[in-house]
Amino acid sequence: MPFVIVPTLSLRAGLLMSAFLAAATIPSAVLASLVGRKIPPLFSLPFYGAVSTGCVLLLRLCVSGQALLLEDLGVYVPLAAFNGMMLELALVHPRRRASDALHDAVMMCFGFLLVAAFLSALREFLGSGSLWGVPLTAPIRIRGLVLPFSGFILIGFLSALFRRVDSIIIGRMLRASRRTAKQGGDAV
Amino acid sequence: MNLIVSMLAVLVSSAVIENLLFARAIGADHILRQTRSYRFIIEFGLGAAVISGVTVMPLWWLSQTFGRESWWNYARSMAAVLLIAVVSLLLTIAMAAAGRIQRPMRLVDQGAVYSASLAIVLLSLTAKMAFLPSVLYCFGASAGLAAAMILVHAGRERLELCVLPRSFEGLPITMIYIGILSLAIYGLIGHQLPT
Numbered sequence: 001m002p003f004v005i006v007p008t009l010s011l012r013a014g015l016l017m018s019a020f021l022a023a024a025t026i027p028s029a030v031l032a033s034l035v036g037r038k039i040p041p042l043f044s045l046p047f048y049g050a051v052s053t054g055c056v057l058l059l060r061l062c063v064s065g066q067a068l069l070l071e072d073l074g075v076y077v078p079l080a081a082f083n084g085m086m087l088e089l090a091l092v093h094p095r096r097r098a099s100d101a102l103h104d105a106v107m108m109c110f111g112f113l114l115v116a117a118f119l120s121a122l123r124e125f126l127g128s129g130s131l132w133g134v135p136l137t138a139p140i141r142i143r144g145l146v147l148p149f150s151g152f153i154l155i156g157f158l159s160a161l162f163r164r165v166d167s168i169i170i171g172r173m174l175r176a177s178r179r180t181a182k183q184g185g186d187a188v
Numbered sequence: 189m190n191l192i193v194s195m196l197a198v199l200v201s202s203a204v205i206e207n208l209l210f211a212r213a214i215g216a217d218h219i220l221r222q223t224r225s226y227r228f229i230i231e232f233g234l235g236a237a238v239i240s241g242v243t244v245m246p247l248w249w250l251s252q253t254f255g256r257e258s259w260w261n262y263a264r265s266m267a268a269v270l271l272i273a274v275v276s277l278l279l280t281i282a283m284a285a286a287g288r289i290q291r292p293m294r295l296v297d298q299g300a301v302y303s304a305s306l307a308i309v310l311l312s313l314t315a316k317m318a319f320l321p322s323v324l325y326c327f328g329a330s331a332g333l334a335a336a337m338i339l340v341h342a343g344r345e346r347l348e349l350c351v352l353p354r355s356f357e358g359l360p361i362t363m364i365y366i367g368i369l370s371l372a373i374y375g376l377i378g379h380q381l382p383t
Contacts, residue, residue, distance in 0.1 A: 001217035042280070045298050046273030053269045057262050075212075075310045078265035082303035084217050091295040144381050148211055149374060152367030160353075160360035167355070 003083060004116050005151035007076045011132050012069055014120025015113070020073075020080040022109040023059040024052035026102065029089035033101035036094040048090040053081040085109065119154060198321045203332030205377050206311075210336055210370040214307045218300040219337050220359055226338060228297075233334025235301045238279060240308040240326040243271045248322050251313050268309050272302055304333060340366055 003021060008014040028048045039047055060070065060077055070077065085108045095101040125131050127145035129138045144150055208214040218232075247268060254260040276298070283289050293301075312325040343365050352361055 001220065002213035002215075005213040005216065041295065042277065045295060045302060046270070046277070049269050049273065049302060050266070053266055057265060061262065075307055075314065078268070078310060079214070079303060079307055081265075081269065082299055082306060087296055087299040091299060147374065147381075148213060149367045149370035151213065152216075152363050152370055156356075156360045156363030156367060159363065160355040163360070164355040 001084065001155075003076055003080065004112070004119060005155060006148050007073050008116050008120035008123060008151070009072065009146050010124040010128070010130075011117065011121045012066075013072055014116040016063065016066065016069055017073060017076065017080070018109065018113040018116050019063075020056055020059060020077055021083050021085065021112055022106075023055045024081045024083055025085045025089060025109055026105045027055050028052045028086050029095070029101040029105035030098050032090040032094035033096065033098045036090070044091055048086065049081060052086050052090075053078065056081045085112070115158070119151075119158070122154070123150070195321065195324055198317070198324045199328040199331075202325045202328030203335070204373070206329070206332075207336050207373065208304065208307060208329055208333040209340070210366070210373050212307070215300065215304055215333050215337060216366065218297075218304075219340050220362055226341065229334055229337045229341060232297070232301060232304075232337070233330050235279075236304045236308060236333065237327050237330035239272055239275050239301065240305040240312070240330060241323055242275045243268065243305065244309050244312050244322050244326050245319075247271060247309060247313060248319055264313065265310070268306055268313075269302075272305050272309070276302065276305075304330070308333075339369065343369075 003017050007017050028051055031051060032048065036044070056077060063070070085105070089095065089101060089105055089108070095104060121131060123145045125136065125138055126140065126142045127150075129141055130136055142150075145154075206212075209216060209219070247264070250267060251260070251264065254263070280289070308326050308329045311329065312322045315322075315325065317325060340362065344362055347361050347365065356364075
């Protein structure tokens, strides 16, 4: 949650944060499915923490040219090693097969990427008046969008919107299936 | 007198002005998904305070020694993770030996304590303070985080009794509540919204 609220102030930062989360989550999830049962519970958190921190630092070394962006992400880069997706897939519910772990980790990271990209693009466009660092003319400027509290509020409204859309889709599917069942009953 | 005032300033700054939850959203996912009781929040805060307070001591010395080396930026995070793991394991063993553990903490809760401790330690080191303020920063930040979590948990309990649109129940309304609290604290400190 903190990774999508505070550091997503520009589209570049949002995408880089997603990459760090993927670097922390995917190897740990796959490793947990392969060797998870051999590690005692007392040592599992330090083990996966060290593995995911190593992967995050390796990625940080690869993108060390983006010094300003890394400075903006600050403490969230090392913290990405202990993100909720990694804890879920490596510790709480490790998958039995490596392919399942890989699939779930990639899909979770992709979901995060979508939300982070949307939110960071919105905040950069309306808050800073640019997109991917290119100055643009925004219809309105809401400079408060770059502050942390707006991240909380935006996520709250976005979450409510998705729930509403979800309930509408499920409601329509239920109505359609009832209609089909009724037509089938009439035909019989 | 000056020393006491500066120490108090560090404590207040870390607990209120740079509150981990309201200013940095650290601990937000845990408060939304895992928190069950006030007792748990206090244990969480105490755990983070002890682990980060002890971990920052050797790390502060290492930062003073190797701080100018370019590789230290990378090694610092790994050293912090490993030291937190050692301190946490020692704390667990000591508490088990003293008979203070009724049931072991869930892995997801341990992960949250690790994450909060890591954030506190790294922020304390990034601020480049002297030794004592660095340790005090850890205690202040942990206390501030626990206080913020109590505030949010109390708010959640009241929000659950309110009649809300179904889409806003649970996570969305809690996020908006934290956002409004964060905005209030942002204003209370004396910031002005950008114009």
